[in-house]
Amino acid sequence: MAKKKDKSDIIVVGPNKEDETAKQVGLESWSIDRMTMMSWRPFIGTLAMSLELIPVVDHRCATACTDGKRIFFNPHFILGMDEDKRLTILAHEIWHCAMSHFTRQNGRIEDHTSWNHAIDHEVNSLLEDDGFIIPNGAVLYRQHKGKSAEQVYELIKNLEIEIKGQVMDEHILDDAATPDTSGKNGYGTIENCGDDNGQITIKVDGDFRPRRTDDIWKEWRAKVMSAAQQCQGRGVDMENYSQQLDEMFESRVPWRELLRQFLTPMFGCTRKWLPPNRRYVYKRVYLPSIQKQKQLRIAVVIDTSGSTSGDIVRTFMSELVGLLSSFGAYELRLIQCDMHIHEDSTYDLYNPFDPSKFRLKGGGGTDLRPPFDLVEENGEPPEVLIFMTDGYGPAPKRAPAFPVLWAVIEGGVKPVKWGQEIEMPLGTGKGGLHA
Numbered sequence: 001m002a003k004k005k006d007k008s009d010i011i012v013v014g015p016n017k018e019d020e021t022a023k024q025v026g027l028e029s030w031s032i033d034r035m036t037m038m039s040w041r042p043f044i045g046t047l048a049m050s051l052e053l054i055p056v057v058d059h060r061c062a063t064a065c066t067d068g069k070r071i072f073f074n075p076h077f078i079l080g081m082d083e084d085k086r087l088t089i090l091a092h093e094i095w096h097c098a099m100s101h102f103t104r105q106n107g108r109i110e111d112h113t114s115w116n117h118a119i120d121h122e123v124n125s126l127l128e129d130d131g132f133i134i135p136n137g138a139v140l141y142r143q144h145k146g147k148s149a150e151q152v153y154e155l156i157k158n159l160e161i162e163i164k165g166q167v168m169d170e171h172i173l174d175d176a177a178t179p180d181t182s183g184k185n186g187y188g189t190i191e192n193c194g195d196d197n198g199q200i201t202i203k204v205d206g207d208f209r210p211r212r213t214d215d216i217w218k219e220w221r222a223k224v225m226s227a228a229q230q231c232q233g234r235g236v237d238m239e240n241y242s243q244q245l246d247e248m249f250e251s252r253v254p255w256r257e258l259l260r261q262f263l264t265p266m267f268g269c270t271r272k273w274l275p276p277n278r279r280y281v282y283k284r285v286y287l288p289s290i291q292k293q294k295q296l297r298i299a300v301v302i303d304t305s306g307s308t309s310g311d312i313v314r315t316f317m318s319e320l321v322g323l324l325s326s327f328g329a330y331e332l333r334l335i336q337c338d339m340h341i342h343e344d345s346t347y348d349l350y351n352p353f354d355p356s357k358f359r360l361k362g363g364g365g366t367d368l369r370p371p372f373d374l375v376e377e378n379g380e381p382p383e384v385l386i387f388m389t390d391g392y393g394p395a396p397k398r399a400p401a402f403p404v405l406w407a408v409i410e411g412g413v414k415p416v417k418w419g420q421e422i423e424m425p426l427g428t429g430k431g432g433l434h435a
Helices: 017-040 042-048 075-079 083-098 109-129 149-157 214-233 239-249 255-267 278-283 310-327 370-377
Strands: 010-013 052-055 064-066 070-073 200-203 296-303 330-337 341-348 384-389 404-409 420-424
Touching: 017 042, 017 052, 017 075, 017 083, 042 083, 042 214, 064 083, 070 075, 070 083, 083 109, 083 214, 109 149, 214 239, 255 310, 255 420, 296 310, 296 370, 310 330, 310 384, 330 370, 341 370, 370 384
Parallel strands: 010 200, 052 070, 296 330, 296 384, 384 404, 404 420
Antiparallel strands: 064 070, 330 341
16 A cells, blocks of 8 residues: 655755756747747737746746746746747737636636636637647637637536647646645646655745736736737737737726716615695696705816826716716816826806816826825815726725725726726726726
């Protein structure tokens, strides 16, 4: 009967001199490949430049993996490939980030293997259509090309697709930075030294420190949009990526409806017809009775640091004012700010905001904190504050006492964890609401 191994049977060592040499050569080789990508596939190459390349010789990374900020790769694996396949692996990691695969796995983490195959199929399908060489044996269900990772995952779960093929990289879990000394490594192979005592040696590289957070994946939305705009501006043909880009930025719920859903509870109730005014009944004129209504105090802040255009502000403000007017009495405080306050105006039902007269003021750096200080330091604070911004700037660490809605411009990020978010896609009129 085989002896059960415990921690005393496992020896942890670091990379040796041969490994360190391979790390240096591998980094030089893949850095050259990345420059090749810039000229051959500029869109993917531009995205690749935002990721740091880190060679590691570690039992948890036998191939390559990414945490959204870095690509960790085993130099022995990379150097054993020709240039075409190295380019494929590099692009493979980029698309995992761009497609937000590690946030889309919510609810599927219990079946990590099926999800890994589903997302590798989605990426490899795209890469093959884009002219990349897919290694033999890699995951690719060609009869299902064009299907999303979610669709392929469901087909796998329903046994309509048999899991086959080898994933091309390591899909790290949140605790991947913790050395695995259990002998049940899930990220690579364990090196068996083959000594008489049956001891196992594993390599742990101090450079392998992946850190995954949700904020990283939010930044990729902006990176993808920026790279697409740069390439389109240089006349790069983006046809190969049009479907993915459209799906990436398509939103399911119009932001106008989400804005209404957010504000309705602030009025305490929905609108109701009141009993007819008796003063006019004898004239057979049925007018609703006049009833004093609470006035909603709302503050709207426009980030004028350069991320916001006048057209999208006018569209948003027109919709907001129309919505407020349909509910009844309101007091709208409009604040324009970059690093400093440039406007602080008040509008109401009798002095409505006029979109045709609106002009952006500012255009300097970004600081999202002054408007919060302003509304809290004098007079009664608003019952709700809406902040239109791309989110790239310092913001208050603590949430204020009133609800806050971040109207985030397409390509931007929610700057803090508190508050809710409406995505404001440029020119589409659609958007999504997130806690």
